[in-house]
Amino acid sequence: MSGALARLIRSGPAGAGRPETCELCAAPVAEEHAHLFETAADEIRCVCGPCSVLFAGQGAGGGRYRLVPRRRVRLAPVDTAALGVPVGLVFFVPRADGTVTAQGPSPAGAMRWEVDSGAWQGLAAACPPLASVVPDVEALLVNTVRGQEEHWIVPVDDCFRMVALVRAEWQGLSGGGRVWPAAARFFAELTERS
Structure with a gap:
């Protein structure tokens, strides 16, 4: 990228x-x-x-x-376990070709996985707002780190701002003392901007 x-x-x-x-x-x-x-x-x-x-x-x-649209919608908690991504801070981007990628922040930038498109379609059937996510330019952003339950439909640029924030604040092996408060502030700002 x-x-x-x-x-x-x-x-x-x-x-x-x-x-x-x-x-x-x-x-x-x-x-x-x-x-x-x-x-x-x-x-x-x-x-x-x-x-x-x-x-x-x-x-x-x-x-x-x-x-890239400006829509930000907070969702009720969504069970993303079927998508098979083992991290608690992640965003899912459906693509125009029908594929779905998951990306999570790390100290080196965004890590990327392919997600089973059938599992995504099943999740969208269970949570109708997900069917409205605009391919390539909107994402499902999830934060379940440290007991959080944040699930949002957001523009993809918000997701990459979150990746940049984590990269800038990360210290040591587990993130240190600054990254998780910074992530909490990021999600609080989403609430204010929605």
């Missing part, structure tokens, strides 16, 4: 020292800005407000770029 989110993951949340620019027109972008998913490269791109408007409609840009 390269592009905007790879830079975010490499630099961590404190890497905001240099101003970001739109990856389509090079105009400066605000700290809170839109993102596009570039389908051919499987990457997220930062965009300014005017450029994001160009891709707001269904099929805009011939499908080459897709605007």
Whole structure:
């Protein structure tokens, strides 16, 4: 992965020292800005407000770029055990081709697994809001670490912000004393932004 989110993951949340620019027109972008998913490269791109408007409609840009939505929906706890991912902080991204990936944060960035698409479809049947997750640009974000029960439908850029946060705060073998409070603040901010 390269592009905007790879830079975010490499630099961590404190890497905001240099101003970001739109990856389509090079105009400066605000700290809170839109993102596009570039389908051919499987990457997220930062965009300014005017450029994001160009891709707001269904099929805009011939499908080459897709605007990452801003929807954040907190769900009742979802039993993700059938998806077979052995970590408690993870996000699941259904893909346009029908596959599903799971990604979890680590000190080195995002770890990635393939998830059985039939298991995902079964989960979506049991939890109807999951059937509305927009492929490639939205995800199911789960936090069951340390007794938490957070289950969200979020834009994929939120997921990669979480990965960057964990990478920046992780210390030692178990994460140290900063990473889990930082993750709790991240989920509290999701509540405020939803």
